[in-house]
Amino acid sequence: MQRQATPFWNPYLSGIGLGLVLVLSYVVLGAGLGASGAIARTSAVLADRVAPVAVEQNAYFSPWFADGSPLAHYLVFMAVGVLLGGFGSALSAGRVAPGIERGAGASVFVRLGFALGGGALAGFASRMAQGCTSGQALSGGALLLSGSWAFMFAVFAGAFGAAWFVRKEWQA
Amino acid sequence: MNFFEQDLLGTPQAWAYALVIGAAFGFWLERAGFGSSRKLTAMFFLRDFAVLQVMFTAIVTALVVLHVLGLFGWVDVTHVYRTETVLAPQIVGGLVFGVGFVAGGWCPGTALVGVASGKLDALVFLGGAMLGSVAYAFALPSLAGFTELGACGISTLPEWLGISPTWIVIAVVAMAVSVFVFLERWQKARAA
Structure with missing residues (x-):
């Protein structure tokens, strides 16, 4: 039997925590939080493996390849951070469990x-x-x-x- | 001076900070219960309002703190990256995104937390999101015109409505608190 997962935290407390992280992001980076940008940049890199010419000539994707890899971007590092922070939190709360909800x-x-x-x-x-x-x-x-x-x-x-x-x- | 202002967001030093800030972001999303697609979608079936409570509290917290820091001159929110308003793609995009959210069970950030928690449906959602991103890049030529429809440049609610930012902040806080009080009472009444 797995150990019992700890309860989620209060939504208002979690909201204050998230809000303060957002403030930190604006003060330090000068940009807010983001997730979809990193996913799109990863998709560009994967698509580039399949159809390099089409992707690198694509008007939307080509600027991302202009100075190296599309992955060389702060949002990609932020997304890696989200994975790590999410994993750390889930692990310490006993909530890492393979499955499909x-x-x-x-x-x-x-x-x-x-x-x-x-x-x-x-x-x-x-x-x-x-x-x-x-x-x-x-x-x-x-x-x-x-x-x-x-x-x-x-x-x-x-x-x-x-x-x-x-x-x-x-x-x- | 933040990284964006100095045009240094593309430096490894900024990426290191982004990694740490992302970790804090992921931590709070997971603590709130957003590593669960059931919890995330429950709001749309009126079962659990954590999505609204967390999201509005986060917006209000950041809004108030940034506004107060701004009044003291410690932060200038005109010196940060601000997305331009383009009403048509943002409204249509929002509607489509909402459908994807309730059908897919995740949004991009929470799906990362879902993957970190071991959820296969989150990984599949991310795969779908990548397909959707590539589809957009190749559909863009046929969306010409639409992607510029309702372009307002950098537009804020205080400027658009012609009301001072302080009043808008007060109005948003009042709106959020009223929604929270209503939700708490309604949930209590329903449980009884």
């Missing part, structure tokens, strides 16, 4: 299919919106940027609007 109404196949499709939509959309829930909603929101607030309300609208259609995936 899904509702009773969804098979493993269905759940992973939705994870892939949902990921594709989120990846596409975060490029379109120039950021995700970290870079736009959280980081831009704290600077009161108009587009970040528009993005944030749109995310909630999209998720609430689609929830009914995927209810079986998450059914208790």
Whole structure:
């Protein structure tokens, strides 16, 4: 039997912690937190292995290859940090456990299919919106940027609007 | 002087700081329970509002601290990287992102925490997000025009609404506190 995982921390306390990390990021780096940028840069490197000419001539990707690797970017290092910090926290709380989270109404196949499709939509959309829930909603929101607030309300609208259609995936 | 202001975000020293800041970011996301796709999506089925509570508290905390530091002249938020507002792609992108969030169970940052916690669905989500990113890069020529629709440059709510930043900060704090009080009462009433 695995040892019992410790409970999650209070959401308001966690929010204060996250908010202070964001302040630190602005004060030290002069840029907010972000996650989707690193994922897009990793995708460029992987796609470059498959179709180097097409990727390096692509208008969106080519600037990332201009001065070396797309991975030579602060957001990539930040994402590596997120992996390490997340792992440290999960490990110390007894929450590292291989598995697939899904509702009773969804098979493993269905759940992973939705994870892939949902990921594709989120990846596409975060490029379109120039950021995700970290870079736009959280980081831009704290600077009161108009587009970040528009993005944030749109995310909630999209998720609430689609929830009914995927209810079986998450059914208790 | 921050790294961005000095044009030094591309230096290994900045990357070292980014790594440490990222680790703190990942730590707090995991502590909040965001290494779980069930917890992340529960809000959209009105079961658990941690996503809203954590997100709004983080925004309000950073907003207030940055505003106060700014009043004392210790931080100048015009000297940090600010994404330009382009309304159409940000609103449409937000809607599509929201669908991807509730269907996929993750957003990019939390999926990294999910992978660190051993979740296979988080890894698959990240694979999907990479496919989506590549798809966007190659779809971009056919999106010409749309990606510039509603471009406002760097736009802040105080400038856009013509209200002083202090009042906007107070309004955002008041809105967040009202939402939290409502949620707490509603959850208590529902549990009873």
